[in-house]
Each structure stands twice: as structure tokens, then as C-alpha cells.
């Protein structure tokens with residue numbers, strides 16, 4: 001068993017690895033490096049409950065009541081890993097001492113992509129990734145709107161929803177013709193766009209930002225086609241970039257993330273793993289490396305890696321169904337599987353207890369590929385249970401019918 | 412061991428159900444339902460995994476007869 005495990009990254013993937021190592025009986029040393037000075041916190045509430053004020057900063061802490069000591073972790077905050085030497089098994093650290101490892105877990109996540117050409121370098125322009133972003137954005141929204149959200153992705157959409165519930169006027173600008181198209185496809189993207197419009201969000205399409213000009217109380221956002229809007233606050237949500245620069249000199253394989261095998265191990269380096277948003281894991285079923293930014297995947301991967309460090313000879317835990325949730329305008333939007341793999345999508349409405357619930361079922365050559373539910377957690381639970389065996393999509397539809405009409409069990 | 416749930420915290424994310432459908436279900440409003448709160452020793456690993464998977468710590472296990480088990 002490894003004697004010293006070094007975790008780089010102090011967010012959910014890193015903290016869960018530490019917790020799972022301890023609950024699995026690991027009694028060696030655990031060192032955690034975190035670039036941020038904040039105690040580890042959870043990110044999903046940053047665009048939701050923390051913005052609207054229903055959860056406090058204390059509510060999103062990840063360490064638990066016992067803190068570092070309770071976990072038995074040497075937490076080194078404000079210390080950024082700057083390089084990795086896989087032969088010497090050494091991590092170079094800025095702001096602290098370099099550290100040797102027997103096992104290394106890379107959990108450095110991603111950071112928001114910013115607008116090109118320094119367009120967003122202005123104090124009224126925000127991205128939402130870290131606690132301090134959430135803090136500053138809350139403060140900005142408390143002064144009222146209007147808010148301009150650039151990019152129709154999930155985080156921007158959640159910020160839009162949170163801002164509307166605070167009574168702030170919101171415009172969302174998407175460069176493509178169909179908002180949410182990239183993740184959900186055109187039809188389902190349209191459904192989600194309608195949800196936004198019906199809650200008063202002004203959704204602009206084919207609106208690509210050409211300039212953001214500072215004004216006395218905010219900015220003017222100018223689009224390439226000549227349109228423009230004034231905003232007190234601008235939130236940019238246009239995708240992410242994996243935090244792998246510090247690994248370039250190590251020679252481990254990097255390509256839109258750290259390439260890892262089925263068990264999240266870096267094949268080319270002994271004792272090195274990657275988990276969470278930064279990891280691009282090999283999927284044996286399709287022979288494709290995939291990187292997903294889903295909370296649940298980070299937690300599953302953390303568990304799988306902790307198990308491997310403790311039991312190096314046991315087979316690695318297989319990946320589970322990709323699963324994501326989002327909360328917008330009081331509706332839970334939940335997704336299982338990979339809509340991008342599908343060649344067809346059908347929207348269905350199921351009536352449950354007098355309320356219509358929309359479900360999108362995606363299929364590839366007739367086999368169930370993905371499901372998205374709007375406001376029906378029980379429906380997504382059934383889709384999740386079905387996903388592993390990729391049944392005919394008609395079977396999934398039938399299961400949902402049964403579920404909507406009575407008391408059939410979910411799984 | 413017994414399962415406890417804080418319905419007020421549950422967000423209907425359903426991670427518990429995906430891992431341990433023997434003990435957890437969701438109702439039509441998306442709230443967790445503990446189908447059977449007793450966990451046999453050989454089920455404990457799975458139930459603990461379900462507990463850990465909850466993003467909002469709305470479920471937990473406790474030895475039967477413990478303080479929260481009146």
C-alpha cells in the first residue's frame with residue numbers, strides 16, 4: 001500500500017478521494033495541495049442556492065465537521081502545483097515545499113474559458129467557478145440588473161434563473177442559432193429556451209459578442225451584427241479549459257484533459273491517477289476517451305481511485321451511467337447518458353399526479369442513448385436504471401408510462 | 412444499521428436510488444422515500460455508497476437504537 005498519497009486540487013474530486021481512502025482503511029499520509037485559499041467547498045450551489053441566498057458559504061463546505069484533522073489530511077491551501085516529475089515522483093509547488101509521493105491523484109479540474117482578445121477584462125464581467133466568483137456575483141446582483149449572460153450553457157442558464165428569481169432583468173446571448181444545442185440537441189434546446197422565455201429571460205440568438213465597453217455603471221455589450229444591450233453585470237459562460245498546464249513538462253499524455261485508463265490511472269506513469277473534471281477516461285464499451293464535467297462522475301472516480309490505491313490488484317470499478325442535474329426556474333432538469341451519441345430524439349409528455357412532465361428520449365439505431373427529464377426525478381431514476389443495458393428506446397418509454405400511471409418500482 | 416433521511420434537504424437528484432434501489436426510491440414529487448430502513452450487514456457497503464453519493468447529505472445511517480432512532 002502507498003505510504004504517502006498526494007492529492008492535487010482541493011475540490012470535490014480531491015476531497016472525496018481523501019475521504020474514501022480513509023473510510024477504506026488507508027492509514028498512510030495524505031497531503032492535499034489547493035491553489036485556492038478557501039477551505040474546500042462544493043461548486044454546484046454557486047450558481048443556484050448560494051446566488052439566491054438559500055445556502056450559505058458554511059453550507060457548502062466539503063470537509064465535514066472534523067475539518068482536516070478529522071479526515072487525517074495535511075491540507076496545504078494557497079499552494080499551487082507547478083510541475084510534476086514522474087521519475088523522481090515529485091510535485092513542484094509554488095507557495096510551499098515540493099512534495100514527494102508514492103501515489104499522486106490529479107484533481108485540478110477546469111477553469112472557465114474567457115472571451116477572446118481580453119474582451120471580458122472588465123470589473124462588471126464575471127465567470128462562475130470559484131467561491132469568490134459566487135460571492136462577488138451575489139453582491140453585484142444585489143444592486144439589481146440588468147444582467148447579460150453570454151453563452152447558453154448550463155451554468156449561464158442557472159445564473160439567469162437565479163437572477164430572475166431575485167427580480168433582476170436578464171438577457172441571455174447565444175452565438176449559435178439554437179441555444180443549448182451543443183449538449184441537448186435542437187429540439188430539447190428549444191424546449192429549454194422556451195422555459196427561459198416564459199420566465200422573462202430575453203434570449204438572443206446568433207449573437208456573438210464583438211465588444212464590451214465599460215460605462216459608469218456597467219457595460220455596453222455590442223454584438224457582431226450591430227445589436228447592443230446595456231448591462232450592469234455580465235456573466236460569461238462559454239465553456240471550460242482543463243487545468244493541465246502544470247503537467248506539460250511531465251510528459252504524461254494530455255489531450256483536452258489527462259488521458260487515463262478505465263480505472264483513472266495514467267498508463268505511462270507509475271502511481272499517477274486523474275479524477276474529476278480534468279480526467280479524460282477511456283470508455284472500453286466505445287473505445288473513446290471521454291471527459292465529463294459532472295459532479296457525480298467526480299465522486300465515482302474518486303471512489304474508484306481510492307479503492308485502487310488501497311487494493312492495487314483488484315479490478316478497477318467500471319464507470320456508471322453519466323448523470324447530470326441542473327435546477328432552473330424551480331424545474332429539475334436531469335440528464336442520463338450521452339445525447340451526442342444519438343441519431344434521434346423524441347419529446348414525450350407524461351402526466352403524473354395531474355402535472356405534465358416533459359421527457360426527451362434519445363436513441364441511436366433504436367437503442368436508448370440518453371434521457372433528459374424536466375421536473376420528474378422519478379422518471380430520470382428509471383432512465384438511469386435502464387441505461388446500462390441500452391434497451392430499445394420503446395421499452396424505456398413504456399417503463400415511463402407505467403411509472404407515470406401508478407406505483408411501479410423505479411428499478 | 413438504520414437509514415435516516417432529511418426530506419427537507421433532499422433535492423431529488425436520485426443518486427441514492429441509482430446505487431441502492433433496495434432501500435431508496437423517489438416519490439412523484441421527487442423526494443426520497445426510504446423503502447426499508449433496516450440495512451443488513453451484507454448490504455451495508457452498498458447503502459454507505461448511496462449515502463456518500465448524495466450531493467446534499469440528506470441521508471445517513473446510524474446504529475439501530477442510537478439517539479436519532481427513537
Ligand SMILES: Cc1cc2nc3c(=O)[nH]c(=O)nc-3n(C[C@H](O)[C@H](O)[C@H](O)COP(=O)(O)OP(=O)(O)OC[C@H]3O[C@@H](n4cnc5c(N)ncnc54)[C@H](O)[C@@H]3O)c2cc1C
Pocket residue numbers: 008009010011012013014033034035036043044045046047079080081082107108109110111128129130155243246275276277278292293294295296298323324325326327
Ligand atoms: C457554478 C457551477 C455549477 C455546477 N452545477 C452542477 C450541477 O448542477 N450538476 C453537476 O453534476 N455538476 C455541476 N457542476 C460541475 C461540478 O461542480 C464539477 O463536476 C466538479 O466541481 C468537479 O470537481 P473537480 O474536483 O474535478 O474539479 P474542480 O471543482 O474544478 O476543482 C479543482 C480544484 O483544483 C484546484 N487547482 C487547479 N490547479 C491547481 C494546481 N496546479 N495546484 C493546486 N490546485 C489546483 C482549483 O483551485 C480547484 O479547487 C457545476 C460547476 C460549477 C462551476
Ligand code: SF4
Pocket residue numbers: 420421422423424425426427428437442443464465466467468469470
Ligand atoms: S441522493 Fe440525496 S438528494 Fe438525491 S434523491 Fe437521494 S437523498 Fe435526495
